[in-house]
Amino acid sequence: MAVFELILCIIAAVVVSSFASRFIPKVSTPLVQIALGVLVAYLPFFPNARLNPELFMVLFIAPLLYLEAHEIDKSALLKTLKLSLSLAIGLAIATMVAVGFVLHTVWPVITLASALALGAALGPTDAVAVSSLGKEASLTQRQRGVLKGESLFNDASGIVGFQFALAAAFTGEFAVGQAAGEFVVSFFGGTIFGLVVAALANWVFETVRSLGWETTTTRILMELFLPFLLYLGAEEFKVSGILAVVAAGLFIRFDRSGVGPNVARTNIVSSSVWGVLSFSLNGAVFILLGMQLPQAMTASWSDPRINNTLLIGIILLVTAVVIVLRFIWVAAMLRIARDVNTGKRRKMTLERWRSAAVMTFGGPKGTITLSLMFTIPYSIAGGADFPMRDELIFIASGVIIMTLLLANFLLPLLAPNRGKDPSAEMVPITIEVLRSTVEELTGRITPENRRAVLMVIDLYTKRISRLKQRNGDSDPQGLERLQIEALHWEKEFVRDRLTQIKAHPAADAATQELNVEACERMLDQIMNTLRHTSTDPTSGHAVSQIRGRVRMLQRRVNNYAKRTISKIRHTTPLVSEDQIFARTRELQVEAIHHVIDRLVDEMGNSTYNTEHCSALLLDYRRAEASLQARPNMSGTAAMITQVEEVKKESYAIELGVIQDMLEAGDISRAQAKTLRRNIYVMQVDADSGI
Structure with missing residues (x-):
């Protein structure tokens, strides 16, 4: 039960972090999640439970690496493969050795094997953390490709190195020859296992779809089941489960071809599920980091054998070793690399030094590093506690926070985002498409579909309002002016009706008095509202406002006089x-x-503005419903069906508007493609009932 409560706390914190990050966009989401994890750890109802290290590896590492390998741009990866592999393998090994020997030399109480394990865990970078940074930093496509490729491959190399170093720390023995042989078997065995399973999975997915057996539920379950099957199956064969997951993720296709709403629905749901799973797992790891920090800090701080100043100094030292070594390695690789066109090595210019710094700070430590540290066992062979486990996790956590802070605040300075946000550029275009759609829908209103069309128009109005608020382009004054104008329309309507009643009096005196009295009372209400909404009391309307007040007073005096005379004469008024x-x-x-x-x-x-008209339409429809106040549930299902049909019609109108704007040269093909993609998603939703 305690583990279940722990999972609930983690999920709740991840949800909160997704909202909190929107209000502080210049702070990366991982940093927000770490802070939330620290807060959650101090809550009174926080359960004191531990996750099994092996379970942690299967639950977090396998699906995250699998998704990272599957989503990576294969063409961009091939273009930067040499540099990525150099960073992923060469730099990872160099980091492992440098951190291990430096840490063991400065703090001998940590064994060399444990220090090497920490160095191996600090090899992998977290490209997800970089992408989670605010939109202030702008990395080139090549830089992003190198960082993503490095993150993918050094996850595998770092994890394999960590496992061998940890095994040495666990047993107290480290045979270089035996370890090298096991490394080769584990490396190639895991890769081959992953490729074989990926080929089999591709055949299964394609066969199931071609036979018509595929459903959204079965397809998503098979996709989710695959990374766990890969990892556990490879470990059963005594090969690297991590490499099996990476190899399969790179090779597997997850066939996205096919025509029809079922295929489209499956593809959309698959992307959505994996997106939610990726964010949840990454967030959970950083929340766990925040939860672990107080415990690790308390254990280290309260231990009289440990110098707290030394502990902080070691964090700074290890961070410096990782950063400096990474900068030297990246700069050396840029200097050695040959130009694609000339084939010659290029000198290090100021711009190339800046690029080296960007890729240095663009590789913070994160998910994989922390996940590996959590897998350190609580005891070694013989049952004794694993020496300095809390301190190792604390050092790794400190390095993660330092690298995340450096990436969060230095990357925007090294690579400022001077260009416009593409999503912000699409906002006015999207608003224009939605406005045109609303105008077209307005022209298709009939007495039969009036209510349904107005409901769909209201949905479009809310979309426009949200987009304008996001773009900081709202106009409350415009809506207020339209509201005042609508009151004037009401006044004109009632005045015309009063004129008609007086020009053509009813045969019945009571009916005539009833109609006149109703018109005059409503005019009084409208004029009173207009007087209160006037924004300029010194304008030329002041005289008419005074006259209106006088007329209203005269009518009230006449009404009271009539009723008083009726009571004196003991007669019944014509109307009640x-x-x-x-x-x-x-x-x-x-x-x-x-x-x-x-x-x-x-x-x-x-x-x-179209959205102002639509918003006021909704207000008047609500006023109409409250005045009529007749509970009527009949026709609800028919109305819902009619609304759905109107929504489908509106999507077709949107596509037509986009095509017209493209042909007129108002938008580019890329922008049209982006706009159409959103409509296709809504169409699949309407057709398939997602």
């Missing part, structure tokens, strides 16, 4: 207050219908 109230409500509904018609007409013009 209840009748006047009911007739006024009927007149209000008629006035609302008039304003709704005017708003629909205005949506096709350029006088007012």
Whole structure:
């Protein structure tokens, strides 16, 4: 039960981090998650539970590496393969050796094998942490390709090196020849196992789809099951499960071809599920890091045998070793690398030194490093506690935080994002497409589909409002002006109705008085509202406002006089207050219908913003419903069906608007492709009922 509660706390913290990161975009999400993990650890209901290290490796490492290998750009990886492999293998081994010997020399209480294990764990970089940084830093496509390729391959090399170093620390023996042989068997065996399983999985997926047996549920379950099967199967054969997962992730295709809503739905759900799983697992690891820090710090700080100043100094020293060694290695590789066109080595210019610094700080430590440190066993052979386990985790955690902080604050200085945000550039284009769609939908309103179309228009209005708020382009004054104008439309409608009533009086005196009284009362309400919404009391409307107040006072005096005379004469008034109230409500509904018609007409013009008209339409529809106040549940299913049909029609309109804008040269093909992709997702949703 304690483990279950621990998992719930972690998931809750990951959810909170996804919201918190939106308010502090200049701070990377991993740093936010670490801070939340520290806070969660101090909560009174935080369970004191431990995750099994082997379970941690299977649960976090396998799916994360598999997804990273599967999602990487294969063409970009091939272009930067040499540099990526140099960093992933050569630099990882150099980091392992340098950190191991430096740490063991400075702090001999840590055995060389344990220090080498820490160095191996600090070899892998976390490209996900870089992508989680705010939009302030701008890396070139080549730099991103090198960092992603390095992160993919050095995960495997670092993990294999860590496992052998940890085995030496666990048993107290380290045979170089035997370790080298085991390394070769584990490396090539894991790679071959992964390729074989990937080929088999490709055949299974294609066969199941071709036979028509595939469903969204079975396909997603097979995809999720595969990385765990790969890792556990490879470990059973005594080969590297990590390399098996990476090899399979690179080779497997997950056939995305095919035509039809079922195929599209499967592809969309697959991407969504893996996206959620990736964010959740990465977030969980950093939350766990934050949770582990207080315990590790408390154990280290409270231990009288450990000098706290020395511990902090070692964190800074190890961080310096990792950063300096990485910078020298990257700069050397850039100097040795030959130009693709000339075939000659290029001198190190200021720009190339800056690129070396970008790739140095662009490789912070994160998920894999912490995951490996958590797999350190609590005891060694013979049952004794693993020496300095908390301190090793604390040092690794400190290095992770230092590299994340350096990446978070130095990368924007080294690679400032001077260009415009592509997503921000798409906002005004998307708004224009949505406005055109709303205008086209307005022209298709009929008495039969009026309510359904207005409901869909309201959905589009909310989308436009959200986009404008995101872009900082909202216009509340424009909506207020339209609201005042709508009140004037109501006033004109009631005045015209009052003029018609007086010009053509009813045969019944009571009916005539009822109609006149209802109109005059409603005029009083409208004029009173307009007087309160006036933003300029010194304007030319002041005289008319005074006249309106006088007329309203005169009508009220006349009404009170009539009722007083009736009471004195003991006669019954021609109309009662209840009748006047009911007739006024009927007149209000008629006035609302008039304003709704005017708003629909205005949506096709350029006088007012389309979203303002749509928003006010919703307000008047709500007012109409509250006035009528008749509970009516009949036709609800039919209305929902009609709304869905209108939504499908609106998607076709959107596609037509995009095509027209593309042909007119208003948008590029890339922008049109992005806009269409979003509509295709909504179409699949409507067709398949995701």
